[in-house]
Amino acid sequence: MSGSGKERPVLRVRDIGVTFTGTRGTVMAVEGVTFDLARGEVVGLVGESGSGKSTVGLAAxxxxxPARTQVTGSIEIGGTEIVGAAEDTLRPLRGNRVAMVFQDALAALSPFHGVGAQLAEAYRIHHRSASRAEARDRAADMLERVGIPAARARDFPHQFSGGMRQRVMIAMALINSPDVLVADEPTTALDARVQRQVLDLLDELRHEHGTAVVLVTHDVGVVAHATDRVLVMRGGHLLEEGPTRRVLTAPEHPYTRALIGAAPTLTSEPGTRLPTVDEPEPKPRTAARAPVTATGRPLAEITGLHVEFGGGRTLLGRRREPARAVRGVSLHVREGETLGLVGESGSGKSTTARVLAGLQRPTAGEVRFEGRDISGAAGDTALRRELSREVQLVFQDPYASLNPRRTVEQIVTTPLRVHTEAGAAERRERAAGLLEQVGLSAADLDRHPHEFSGGQRQRVGIARALALRPRLIIADEPVSALDVSVQAQVLNLLMDLRDELGLSLLFVSHDLAVVRHFCDRVAVMRHGEIVETGTRDEVFERPGAAYTRDLLAAMV
Incomplete structure (x- = not known):
């Protein structure tokens, strides 16, 4: 908990301002932010992308x-002024008195060195008298402390799961026992159980070492679970601050109320329109969603699916065991139904979805669409082309899934050019209609992806998926990379389109609250197998599998 009011804060921020200079002029990213951080305290810095959260963390x-950024105001760490300080002053502080856990651990860690060597280097930089052996021992101790066996110190980052890589980043940040830890979205895109483990680890270590934490996040659940105080930012300004319980239960600013309300929970009413920042009091749905009948032949069906990667023999002729990504999975999606496929990273969710889309060859098993065997679509160009008229995908990353060199018109009309005889004028008219359908404008047709926000880019991806009027949409983590309010906008849009067009959806996600809100039935995967399947109410209210109960218990 927060320290005494008489104790000098370990981090003191006063009227901080950050201005970026680029080819289009200057942008004020942060203005007038002030707060203190006491020893052992955790402060949540919450807001949407572009609100200035990470900018404040980097400034600390x-x-x-300095060539492109002007920082004004004052930031003190243990009495040392950071703003305007020379690099010779800052270098001994970074990683020693103040450290940072970055959002993307795979990008932040060196791919060419073992994790133990990277931790040892971080230690020796600030302990010049330490021998290599001492640094290795310290690195091994820190790995053990964050739950990674010291025997894995020689392993490279790519050999770890996302959660374990994040643990390595935390170990590196804490190896010198800093006074202040800035954790920038440390749990974004992590599964519920791994997220809970990372947050519990931060809590243990801050109590053990007295480290104060600035937790930068857009996840209200993380703020509720892990912080003592919360600061709400928007557009570079601090809108509201106070004790976490007070801010989350009785928010004063309308933006804070909208941000909290936009996140679906395990107690919210499934299928209702979610409030957003732009529409804090959404209109109710015109009619309740009718339950999907369990009669008739499924639209899409997978039976006894197995998918293996690798295998074969080594250079010495020894047999190499294949990685079994999917093991005997059977599931189906009915006309007009939304099936949620949930599980942790590496459980086989995305591989199963890719097989159904005709993008991945199954090792064994049967895949059918409308009763027709499509198991060979990944290796049959004609069948794959035919299947893509009926089955389309919405991808997880709205930044990577759109060609940055193409206009929105070119992106949305690509399926029409490939699969239809429509002329340029007809394609443009269809694209304009699709943009209107997903809440954008025909005026956006000539713009490029970089000119849109993340939520708008995902809308472009949805418009592209709808171009051929498919019957099944496979949405692979479509909102996991989005802020909570933008996530609400996209979920509202998908619910509207599902009802309007009668779409069937396979909704792949690790976010149980989103799945509960959006899906009719749920299938839970673990280690490539389906451990439980049932209606939304059955799985969430009466889970039969111990693993499902563990996932629900881990929700923050």
Missing amino acids: LGLHD
């Missing part, structure tokens, strides 16, 4: 490029 370590 003096990491902004």
